[in-house]
Amino acid sequence: AQSVTQLDSHVSVSEGTPVLLRCNYSSSYSPSLFWYVQHPNKGLQLLLKYTSAATLVKGINGFEAEFKKSETSFHLTKPSAHMSDAAEYFCVVSDRRGSQGNLIFGKGTKLSVKP
Amino acid sequence: DGGITQSPKYLFRKEGQNVTLSCEQNLNHDAMYWYRQDPGQGLRLIYYSQIVNDFQKGDIAEGYSVSREKKESFPLTVTSAQKNPTAFYLCASSRLGTQRSGENIQYFGAGTRLSVL
Numbered sequence: 188a189q190s191v192t193q194l195d196s197h198v199s200v201s202e203g204t205p206v207l208l209r210c211n212y213s214s215s216y217s218p219s220l221f222w223y224v225q226h227p228n229k230g231l232q233l234l235l236k237y238t239s240a241a242t243l244v245k246g247i248n249g250f251e252a253e254f255k256k257s258e259t260s261f262h263l264t265k266p267s268a269h270m271s272d273a274a275e276y277f278c279v280v281s282d283r284r285g286s287q288g289n290l291i292f293g294k295g296t297k298l299s300v301k302p
Numbered sequence: 303d304g305g306i307t308q309s310p311k312y313l314f315r316k317e318g319q320n321v322t323l324s325c326e327q328n329l330n331h332d333a334m335y336w337y338r339q340d341p342g343q344g345l346r347l348i349y350y351s352q353i354v355n356d357f358q359k360g361d362i363a364e365g366y367s368v369s370r371e372k373k374e375s376f377p378l379t380v381t382s383a384q385k386n387p388t389a390f391y392l393c394a395s396s397r398l399g400t401q402r403s404g405e406n407i408q409y410f411g412a413g414t415r416l417s418v419l
Contacts, residue, residue, distance in 0.1 A: 196342065219406065230306075230392055230410035231345075277344060281406045290406060292344040 189214045191280045193293035201301045206250075206265040208296045210278035213259060220261045221279040221290075222252055231277065237261065248272070273300045305329065308393050308411035314419050315380065315387055323378045323414045325393035332398035334376035335408065338362060339390040348391075351376055352398055380416065390415050 194209040235246025347360030365384025
C-alpha cells in the first residue's frame with residue numbers, strides 16, 4: 188500500500204533563509220511524486236513532479252526536491268524564502284501501476300515566513 | 303483562459319437539504335475528481351470519473367453523489383445523508399493518458415467552502 192508522511196505540520200522561517208519541508212513515502216512500486224502548494228482558500232497548484240527521470244527536480248518559484256530511494260524521501264527545498272511562499276504544501280504519491288485516479292496526499296505542512 | 307471553474311465559492315446547507323457543487327473544465331481532460339479537505343487531514347477522494355457516463359467511488363463516497371453527462375462537467379451533490387458536510391471541496395481534472403503512465407498530473411479548481419446553517 189502507498190502512503191506519504193509529511194514530517195512537520197508547521198514550519199516557520201525568516202525571509203531570506205532556507206526552506207526545508209520533509210516528506211517520506213511508502214510505495215510497493217516505482218512511484219511518481221509531486222509537491223503541490225495551496226494558498227489560503229485557493230485550489231492546489233503543482234510545484235514540481237518526479238517521474239523516474241532525474242532525481243533532482245526543479246520546480247516553479249525556485250523550489251526543488253530530491254528523490255532519494257534509499258531513504259524513501261522527497262524533501263522540498265528553497266535556498267531563500269520569500270514572504271509570498273507562505274502557504275500550505277502537500278506531498279503526493281502516485282502508484283505507477285495505477286490505472287485510475289489514485290493520488291495519496293500527505294496531511295500538509297503549513298509554511299510561515301517571518302519578515 | 304483554460305482552467306477549472308468551481309461554483310459557488312461559498313455555500314450554506316440547511317438541515318435535511320441536498321446541495322450541488324458545480325465543476326466545469328475547458329481543458330479537454332477526460333478524467334475528473336472530487337476531493338474533500340478538512341483542516342490537518344489533507345485531501346480525501348470522494349468520486350472520480352474517467353469517461354462520460356461512468357464514475358467510481360473514492361475513499362469517502364458515502365453521503366455524496368455525482369453525475370458525468372458531459373465531458374466538461376462533473377457536479378457533486380452533498381445529500382442529507384452526509385452528516386458532517388462542513389469542509390472545503392476541491393474539483394480536479396487530468397488527461398487520461400497521464401493516469402495510465404502513473405504521472406497523473408491533476409489540475410485543481412479554486413474550491414467551494416460548504417458550511418451548515
